[in-house]
Amino acid sequence: MFYRRIAVFGGVYSNYQALAAMIDDARRHQAEALFCLGDLGGFGPYPDRVYPLLRESGVQVMRGNYDVSLAEGLTDCGCGYTDPRDNYYAALSYEYTFRHTSEDNKGWLRTLPDVLRVQLGNYQLHMSHGSPRQVNEFLWESTTPDGFLSKLCGDYEADVLLCTHTGIKWHRRLPDDRHAVNVGVIGRPENDGETHVWYTLLTADPHLQVEFVPVYYDYEALARDMRQEQLPEAFVETIRSGWWTTCLEVLPGKERARGRW
Amino acid sequence: MAQGTPFMQTIPQAPFHHLHALWFQLTGTLCNLACSHCFISCSPTNHALKFVAPETVYQYLDEAETHGVREVYFTGGEPFLHKQIMPILARSLQVAATSVLTNGTLITPAVAGELAALAAGSPYSLEMRISLDDVDEARNDAVRGKGALRRALRALQLLQERGLPPIVAVTEYFYEAQETTPQEAGDGSGFYQKFRDFLLENGIEKPRLKVIPVFAMGKLHPSETGASYVTPGMMHGFDVTTLQCTKSRIVADGGVYACPLLVGEPEARLSESSLSEAMQPCSLYHTACHTCYVTGMTCSNY
Ligand code: SF4
Ligand code: SF4
Ligand SMILES: [Fe+2]
Numbered sequence: 001m002f003y004r005r006i007a008v009f010g011g012v013y014s015n016y017q018a019l020a021a022m023i024d025d026a027r028r029h030q031a032e033a034l035f036c037l038g039d040l041g042g043f044g045p046y047p048d049r050v051y052p053l054l055r056e057s058g059v060q061v062m063r064g065n066y067d068v069s070l071a072e073g074l075t076d077c078g079c080g081y082t083d084p085r086d087n088y089y090a091a092l093s094y095e096y097t098f099r100h101t102s103e104d105n106k107g108w109l110r111t112l113p114d115v116l117r118v119q120l121g122n123y124q125l126h127m128s129h130g131s132p133r134q135v136n137e138f139l140w141e142s143t144t145p146d147g148f149l150s151k152l153c154g155d156y157e158a159d160v161l162l163c164t165h166t167g168i169k170w171h172r173r174l175p176d177d178r179h180a181v182n183v184g185v186i187g188r189p190e191n192d193g194e195t196h197v198w199y200t201l202l203t204a205d206p207h208l209q210v211e212f213v214p215v216y217y218d219y220e221a222l223a224r225d226m227r228q229e230q231l232p233e234a235f236v237e238t239i240r241s242g243w244w245t246t247c248l249e250v251l252p253g254k255e256r257a258r259g260r261w
Numbered sequence: 262m263a264q265g266t267p268f269m270q271t272i273p274q275a276p277f278h279h280l281h282a283l284w285f286q287l288t289g290t291l292c293n294l295a296c297s298h299c300f301i302s303c304s305p306t307n308h309a310l311k312f313v314a315p316e317t318v319y320q321y322l323d324e325a326e327t328h329g330v331r332e333v334y335f336t337g338g339e340p341f342l343h344k345q346i347m348p349i350l351a352r353s354l355q356v357a358a359t360s361v362l363t364n365g366t367l368i369t370p371a372v373a374g375e376l377a378a379l380a381a382g383s384p385y386s387l388e389m390r391i392s393l394d395d396v397d398e399a400r401n402d403a404v405r406g407k408g409a410l411r412r413a414l415r416a417l418q419l420l421q422e423r424g425l426p427p428i429v430a431v432t433e434y435f436y437e438a439q440e441t442t443p444q445e446a447g448d449g450s451g452f453y454q455k456f457r458d459f460l461l462e463n464g465i466e467k468p469r470l471k472v473i474p475v476f477a478m479g480k481l482h483p484s485e486t487g488a489s490y491v492t493p494g495m496m497h498g499f500d501v502t503t504l505q506c507t508k509s510r511i512v513a514d515g516g517v518y519a520c521p522l523l524v525g526e527p528e529a530r531l532s533e534s535s536l537s538e539a540m541q542p543c544s545l546y547h548t549a550c551h552t553c554y555v556t557g558m559t560c561s562n563y
Contacts, residue, residue, distance in 0.1 A: 133279070138563070140386075142358060142384065143331060143385065145330070145357040147329055147330070147357070148330065148331050148357070152329065248469075249469070249563065252386040252563075253380070253387065253428075254380075256426050257426050
């Protein structure tokens with residue numbers, strides 16, 4: 001397939017409210033295809049609700065670390081925390097998500113690819129969840145150097161690398177019109193005190209344009225669902241305040257300095 | 262002897278995967294403190310390993326960049342004893358995210374200001390990792406020397422006031438198993454929580470902790486019977502990539518070594534002058550390798 005404009009997103013984290021709003025918005029922006037870079041569950045309520053939305057809208061989905069864990073029946077989400085407080089919250093949400101994801105949906109996860117290769121205009125795109133070499137490698141803006149990205153573009157024969165997994169978007173221009181983009185996540189706000197989430201529009205016109213698009217959705221409705229399901233109040237606070245409250249240990253200094261906690 | 266040194270031919274090897282982190286033992290074994298548990302026996306009079314010259318650092322940084330390095334670390338001894346530390350950090354921050362492992366005692370307001378300026382000028386994070394052993398002054402200073410806790414705390418505050426949230430590195434020297442509870446989050450008890458509370462009480466708003474197991478080496482020699490080694494049988498079904506020697510190397514006086522723990526050990530030296538040459542399998546010959554195997558620890562920040 002050969003595209004001119006596509007929408008790419010990651011980290012749904014069971015936020016079916018934001019997913020529905022995002023799919024509508026991408027259509028309004030005339031995206032020819034939608035790509036999801038994985039992590040469908042975790043954090044939010046009623047994990048089974050995102051699957052029909054993805055399938056009915058024809059989103060092309062690949063697996064993230066969370067999806068691999070659910071599909072393979074692993075005991076944790078594979079984020080690799082060391083702090084017991086972070087592990088406590090990670091275990092709570094993984095256990096909840098595992099219990100509330102149907103066998104059908106787990107089976108569907110087993111059919112998904114771990115990499116997507118797409119041609120956008122003259123650009124060869126390589127989509128991975130964490131990094132091309134490791135599903136749970138965090139590519140934060142402040143710990144992902146140009147030299148490393150250029151080497152990956154060479155190793156994986158790509159003009160544009162796309163990833164998610166960290167929860168904070170960024171775009172880096174590299175020499176020779178190569179690019180790396182962390183497309184962000186639509187499952188929770190990006191630790192900036194705002195309640196909206198983000199997806200990414202990529203257009204080859206013919207030069208690559210990268211546009212981050214905010215998604216405003218009914219986060220109070222999501223928060224009510226989360227409380228209904230007795231998910232941790234710390235997670236509800238993140239959805240309502242836009243500040244991350246848990247699993248902060250993996251944030252590098254620059255990203256941590258910008259947050260509230 | 263319960264478990265002796267394994268025979269040469271039975272020592273397992275760790276393959277080299279990719280260069281995630283490049284370390285520099287910038288100031289060798291020279292330190293202004295002389296902690297009783299220091300795993301490389303640093304002190305104000307230990308000149309066993311010498312400083313690394315700035316030109317040597319720059320040459321290895323260039324080489325590391327071509328290998329796609331993601332993080333650079335400076336350790337010692339005490340890195341702030343190096344007169345060229347600021348230009349070295351500036352250069353490193355052009356290549357990748359950079360961390361300094363320090364006892365914090367030499368971080369004055371002027372130094373903290375310079376570090377903040379360096380950090381602001383780079384797209385990559387500059388991390389200051391400051392060591393503590395206990396929140397109790399008497400216990401901490403019994404290991405690290407009189408006044409060490411207060412001076413470290415001062416450094417933490419200076420950095421945080423300038424927008425650099427520091428990382429506190431804690432060894433499990435005073436760790437007691439019953440301290441960690443799975444409900445640390447809920448009931449406010451536990452080893453991590455104790456340090457978090459201490460930092461919050463002292464105005465460090467974003468407490469960041471790196472907990473490190475104690476290695477029976479350096480000033481803490483393993484007792485003859487307590488020494489354990491990685492054996493070939495232990496490698497079956499083991500995810501070897503959990504060992505940091507599969508993705509990092511350290512430059513020090515004398516060349517490139519397998520990992521920050523075995524720096525300066527002749528058996529762990531993989532090259533005298535070339536990083537590329539040192540990106541080869543290394544031998545898991547040391548008792549420290551057993552600790553890595555069991556704990557899955559890494560010297561990296563995350
Ligand atoms: S401050 Fe660090 S390097 Fe210096 S003696 Fe103490 S443990 Fe060793
Ligand atoms: S001490 Fe640990 S990191 Fe170093 S070589 Fe042994 S296993 Fe690898
Ligand atoms: Fe992920």
